[in-house]
Amino acid sequence: MIIGRPLLTWCVPWLEKRVRHKILYLGSKDDTRDEQRYQGYCDAMMLHNLSPLRMNPRAISSIHLGMQLMRDALSANPDLDGVFCTNDDIAMGALLLCRERNLAVPEQISIAGFHGLEIGRQMIPSLASVITPRFDIGRMPPKCC
Template identity: 45%
Template sequence: AARQMTTAIIARGHCHIAYLGARLYERTISKQKGYEQAMLDAGLVPYSVMVEQSSSYSSGIELIRQARREYPQLDGVFCTNDDLAVGAAFECQRLGLKVPDDMAIAGFHGHDIGQVMEPRLASVLTPRERMGSIGAERLLARIRGESVTPKMLDLGFTLS
């Protein structure tokens, strides 16, 4: 999903794109690898700014500030989640940068705030309610002693 979103940002003409990540969990690193692969596939240089702290709007603001200091030609960011992306968008608004013209910003999860902002935040939408429902069903089945297969289930995603 991260690879596809990064490819979509590149397709819109942005080529100086950074990955902003927080909470260095396996999923964060997996998204970073997808971003890096899309950048390399396009012949572009990947650049990441990562912190171990929890995600928040404030973290997104700080990460995009750091990315812009270290990578002045920055024209896009793909964030590990919508919290960081919303913070990055707030900072761009404060600076008078137009999103997505001056700075493309994309997140992950399709949180409500990102979907009602103007302009609407680009995001990887995951079927979170369905994921929770299936997870609960599988947990109850295991509690009843039933075998649950497969252990991993791909429910897909969409780009917004």
């Protein structure tokens, strides 16, 4: 089941409605799901005449990695105003780094993650996140050829 790519074609227009035009994709470990999400992001960015930007360290995701990526992203792109993260761990790190730098989220920069983890909803401000039906997918019986 491929859900990452179609869902991201929804996320970029959502960020664009918030008048965001420099939207970065923060990836993590290079795997199939991350690549599908990135391709969906690219499709949507191109559809809206926006230039795709990507940081992908090929490292295992963590909140700490999200902070590090966001620090690097802001250094390289000081006018960054939107970030889509491959998962909520990376997104929470990005949000914490913005809070550390007194950047108002979502007023100055919008951040969205992927998976809808509860801890993201408890952050201040709460984390925007694509909620995936992971548990429902896990309960589905396998389909044979």
